[in-house]
Amino acid sequence: MYAQMVKSTGQGVKPxxxxxxxxxxxxxxxxxxxxxxxxxxxxxxxRKTLIRQIGQHAHSEIVGQLPEGNWxxxxxxxxxxxxxxxxxQDEAGHGLYLYCAAETLGVSRDELTQDLLSxxxxxxxxxxxxxxxxxxxxAVGWLVDGAAIMNQVPLQRTSYGPYSRAMIRICKExxxxxxxxxxxxxxxxxxxxxxxxxxxxALNRFWYPSLMMFGPSDKESVHSAQSMAWKIKINTNDELxxxxxxxxxxxxxxLGLSIPDPDLRWNEERGxxxxxxxxxxxxxxxxxxxxxxxxxxxxARRNAWDDGAWFRDGLMAHAEKKRARAAAAKxxxx
Amino acid sequence: MTTNxxxxxEIFIRGQHGLSHRHVGSxxxxxxxxxxxxxxxxxxxxxxxxxxxxxxxxxxAASAPSDKGPLFEPSNDKVYRHPTFFDIPDEAGHM
Numbered sequence: 001m002y003a004q005m006v007k008s009t010g011q012g013v014k015p016x017x018x019x020x021x022x023x024x025x026x027x028x029x030x031x032x033x034x035x036x037x038x039x040x041x042x043x044x045x046x047r048k049t050l051i052r053q054i055g056q057h058a059h060s061e062i063v064g065q066l067p068e069g070n071w072x073x074x075x076x077x078x079x080x081x082x083x084x085x086x087x088x089q090d091e092a093g094h095g096l097y098l099y100c101a102a103e104t105l106g107v108s109r110d111e112l113t114q115d116l117l118s119x120x121x122x123x124x125x126x127x128x129x130x131x132x133x134x135x136x137x138x139a140v141g142w143l144v145d146g147a148a149i150m151n152q153v154p155l156q157r158t159s160y161g162p163y164s165r166a167m168i169r170i171c172k173e174x175x176x177x178x179x180x181x182x183x184x185x186x187x188x189x190x191x192x193x194x195x196x197x198x199x200x201x202a203l204n205r206f207w208y209p210s211l212m213m214f215g216p217s218d219k220e221s222v223h224s225a226q227s228m229a230w231k232i233k234i235n236t237n238d239e240l241x242x243x244x245x246x247x248x249x250x251x252x253x254x255l256g257l258s259i260p261d262p263d264l265r266w267n268e269e270r271g272x273x274x275x276x277x278x279x280x281x282x283x284x285x286x287x288x289x290x291x292x293x294x295x296x297x298x299x300a301r302r303n304a305w306d307d308g309a310w311f312r313d314g315l316m317a318h319a320e321k322k323r324a325r326a327a328a329a330k331x332x333x334x
Numbered sequence: 335m336t337t338n339x340x341x342x343x344e345i346f347i348r349g350q351h352g353l354s355h356r357h358v359g360s361x362x363x364x365x366x367x368x369x370x371x372x373x374x375x376x377x378x379x380x381x382x383x384x385x386x387x388x389x390x391x392x393x394x395a396a397s398a399p400s401d402k403g404p405l406f407e408p409s410n411d412k413v414y415r416h417p418t419f420f421d422i423p424d425e426a427g428h429m
Contacts, residue, residue: 040399089379096376100360103342109362110339166359173380312364316338319365 002060002124002148004215005223005287006233008049012222013229030231035161038104046230051105052121053232054163058098059116059123063297065091067131068140076134083180084137090177094170101162117302125283126213128291129205135188135195139202141181143210143248149174150244151214154234163232182251189255196256203252204260208278214241216280245273341390343369345377348385355387363388 016024023043029036036042065088072088075081099109115121126144131137152174156167188199214237218224227233235243245264252259259275267274285291340362346355358377363369369388377383397405413419422429 037399039396086379089375093376093379096361097359103360108339109342312340313338315364315368316340319368322365 002064002151002213003053003056004122004124004213006049006053006056006227008223008226008230009045010222011226013225027229030159030229033157034159035164036159037161045226046232047105049227049230050160050163050232051102051107053227054098054102054105054166055107055112055115055121056123058095058102058112059121060127061091061095061098062116063123063127063301064144066297066300067127067129067293068137070131071134071137074134075137080184087141087177087180090173094166094173097166097169098163101160101166104162113305117298117305119289119298122287123297124213125286125291126209127297128286128293129209130293132205133198133202135184135198135202136206138181138184138188138199139206141177141179142185142251143181143203143206144213145174145177145181146248147210147213147244149178150240150247151235157231157234159231185255185257189257199255200257203257207260208282211241211244211275211278212280212283212286214238214244216283242272245275249273340364341392343373343388344391344394345369345373346387346389347373347377347383348387349383351384355385358382360391 014023016027019027022041026036026042026046036046068084068088068091072081072084075084099112102112103109112121116123126147131140149171152167152171156164156171158164158167185199185202188195190196216237218237224233224236228236249259249264261276263274263276265274266272286294289295341364342360343363343366344360345358347358348355361369361372361376363372366388370386373386373388378386409415
């Protein structure tokens with residue numbers, strides 16, 4: 001998932017008896033699985049938490065184009081290049097669906113962009129890792145998009161209408177992303193020794209960062225408890241991580257690759273795989289900005305914004321000129 | 335900041351011939367022409383449409399959620415508007 005450590009009120013779930021009648025009616029609607037729409041009344045904290053969560057999610061889609069964009073000009077065949085191009089274009093689209101959902105909550109697109117560029121808002125830790133070989137394109141599609149899907153599928157049922165609709169659209173498109181990644185992995189894993197080694201190396205490097213995408217355990221988190229009561233978070237981080245591991249291990253076996261975890265084993269009693277936790281110190285370092293690519297990613301986004309300014313302004317000026325000309329022609333005709 | 339932000343447009347797509355245009359989301363663009371071009375890229379990458387409408391978001395008027403009662407409740411007690419309200423014997427045939 002592309003939203004990590006989203007803070008809500010920090011107070012835990014508000015008890016019913018402390019709610020105002022308006023808040024109680026709001027919670028009743030959520031409990032009855034009704035969707036909240038932009039013009040409906042909502043608690044301020046619900047609005048703010050959603051802006052943080054959807055905004056972070058949108059930023060992740062946009063920054064997430066960079067590690068893959070790195071390989072568009074170096075794809076091994078024209079077909080792979082066309083597919084990767086389409087995939088990266090989808091990520092841009094996903095960012096836009098989500099920004100548009102966030103904007104219905106009363107924040108502007110430019111405000112969100114500024115918050116990303118100033119570092120006030122975050123994007124997923126995963127995109128601060130480099131993509132060193134072509135096999136990484138396979139690993140990213142298979143593991144990173146796979147982890148994202150784990151989180152996004154339940155979010156289709158989230159309580160906020162525009163967010164839910166964006167998620168439904170995104171999930172429809174996301175399955176192509178994961179399958180094209182796995183397809184690359186299959187090709188590499190069944191290729192020459194050198195290709196197989198590259199595939200294993202990509203899995204080794206992306207395994208733990210993918211597990212980190214779900215965020216640290218939030219069993220005790222007051223933020224998550226409130227978000228779950230509001231149905232803007234559906235599962236705990238641990239539930240989703242477990243589901244991801246259970247799904248991915250057999251897929252790795254099918255590829256003939258091994259998961260880089262000596263403690264990974266099937267637990268008959270639990271009906272799940274036991275696995276090692278990622279290094280959470282590394283996770284917090286990456287969130288803080290000390291990951292391998294944080295500086296590069298932010299520089300790329302800032303440059304895109306600054307270098308595009310003349311273009312954005314130029315199109316606005318052109319639109320204004322056209323509007324004025326049309327108005328003048330209309331007056332002249334009257 | 336919002337120095338020179340492109341205005342917001344609401345996008346409506348006709349999915350297939352014969353269906354109405356349906357709201358799919360919004361996007362920013364400097365004018366209607368660009369809004370249609372952007373809508374094509376953002377909302378029809380998988381053959382989802384045969385026609386696009388764009389309308390400036392500020393030009394759309396909407397009913398308030400608080401008006402839900404006065405606007406829509408009066409139709410609740412007019413069940414006779416539905417054909418199932420009337421009991422017609424089967425012998426009358428399809429009606």
